[in-house]
Amino acid sequence: MLTHERIWQAVDALAQRHSMTASALARKAGLDPTTFNKSKRLSADGHRRWPSTESVAKILAATGSEFGEFVAVIDGPAKRPVKPLPLIGLAQAGTGGFFGDGGFPVGAGWDEVAFPQVQDEHAYALEISGESMMPVYRDGDIVIVSPAAPLRRGDRVVVRTTEGEVMAKELRRRTSKTVELRSLNPDHVDRTIPVENLSWIARIVWSSQ
Numbered sequence: 001m002l003t004h005e006r007i008w009q010a011v012d013a014l015a016q017r018h019s020m021t022a023s024a025l026a027r028k029a030g031l032d033p034t035t036f037n038k039s040k041r042l043s044a045d046g047h048r049r050w051p052s053t054e055s056v057a058k059i060l061a062a063t064g065s066e067f068g069e070f071v072a073v074i075d076g077p078a079k080r081p082v083k084p085l086p087l088i089g090l091a092q093a094g095t096g097g098f099f100g101d102g103g104f105p106v107g108a109g110w111d112e113v114a115f116p117q118v119q120d121e122h123a124y125a126l127e128i129s130g131e132s133m134m135p136v137y138r139d140g141d142i143v144i145v146s147p148a149a150p151l152r153r154g155d156r157v158v159v160r161t162t163e164g165e166v167m168a169k170e171l172r173r174r175t176s177k178t179v180e181l182r183s184l185n186p187d188h189v190d191r192t193i194p195v196e197n198l199s200w201i202a203r204i205v206w207s208s209q
Contacts, residue, residue, distance in 0.1 A: 002074060004041075004048045004050060006074045007050060007051060007074060008036075008041055008051070009074075010070050010071075010074050011025070011036055011051060011056075011059070012036075012114040013114075014059060014060075014063060014065060014069075014070065015036075015113075015114075016113075016114060016115075017063075018063050019141070019142065019208035020140075020142075021087055021111065021113045021125075021127065021142065022036035022037065022111075022112075022113070022114075023036070023037065023111055024127075024140065025059055025062070025063070026055075026059070028059075028062045028063070029055070029058035029059045029061070029062040030058060030062070031055055031058060031059075035051075035055060036051065036055075037111065037112075038084065038112050056070065083114075083115065083118075084112040084113065084114055084115075085112065085113050085114075085115050085118075085123055085124055085125045085144065086105040086110035086111075086112060086124040086125065087110060087111045087112055087113045087124065087125040087126070087127060087142070088109065088110055088111065088124075088126065088127070089126070089127045089129050090126045090127065090128055090129055090166060090168070091129050091130075091166075092109075093126060093158075093160065093166040094160070094164045094165055094166040095164065096164070097109070098110070099160070099199075099200070101200075102147065102200065103147045103160065103199070103200030103201070103202050104122040104147055105122065105124040110124075113125045113142060115144060115206075118144065118146060118205065119146075119148075120146040120147065120148040120149065122146075122147050122148060123144060123145065123146045123147070123148075123205070124144075124145055125142050125143065125144050125145070126142070126143050126145060126158065126168075127140065127141070127142055128140065128141040128142070128143065128168070131185075132185055132188060133168055133184045133185055134184075134185055135185075136156075136184040136185075137168060137184065137207065141207060141208050142207065142208040143156075143158070143168065143204045143206070143207045143208070144204070144205050144206040144207070145158050145202045145203070145204055145205070146202060146203055146205045147200070147202040149202070149203040149205055150203070151171060151174065151201065151203055152171070153171060153172065153173060153174075154170065154171065154172075155170070155171045155203050155204070156168065156169070156170055156171075156184070156203070156204040156207075157169060157170070157171050157181075157201050157202060157203050157204060158201070158202050158204060159179070159181065159193070159198065159200075159201045160198075160199040160200050160201075161193060161197050161198060161199055162196075162197050162198070162199050163197070164199075167181075167191070168184065168204065169181035169182060169183060169184065169191065170182040170183075170184060171201075172190070176195070177194065177195055178192050178193060178194055178195060179192070179193045179195065179198055179201060180192050181193065
């Protein structure tokens with residue numbers, strides 16, 4: 001059945017299938033990055049807005065997808081339950097206003113990405129920028145971060161220092177005094193951070209690469 005909800009689910013599913021956010025999909029198709037934002041799907045008075053046939057044609061062309069695939073999502077059975085997760089760029093995460101003291105997402109300015117439901121209600125997504133984490137994470141990759149997930153040696157983690165520096169590393173060792181981190185890119189040095197200089201650390205539970 002052709003419904004407003006199913007149409008937008010198909011857009012989100014197409015983006016997710018190609019490891020992109022809805023914003024990244026719009027950019028790839030040559031559209032305004034906000035074209036498919038959640039805020040654009042309803043007007044201020046609650047009126048439903050639908051994606052245009054032109055925008056659908058452009059995202060299908062940009063991803064090399066057939067229209068039949070798009071229709072199959074609309075007509076097909078419901079997929080695993082998904083929830084919108086807050087999404088910002090990794091570089092933005094170092095600025096103020098996005099995280100509370102416990103490393104939980106707060107405030108405004110977050111985009112959203114659809115993702116199969118995770119247990120942590122505070123889980124969020126970060127979009128990697130640049131090549132400093134190659135070859136593990138590439139520019140544009142999405143990582144899902146769970147502040148509530150237990151940490152073990154060898155886990156990939158996101159760390160924020162009290163000075164606002166945010167980085168993705170591998171947890172090598174954690175003591176009562178320091179956190180030792182191994183760089184994902186061999187061209188970058190490993191880090192040891194005193195716990196008093198650590199704002200928060202959270203585990204990466206999924207990545208799009």
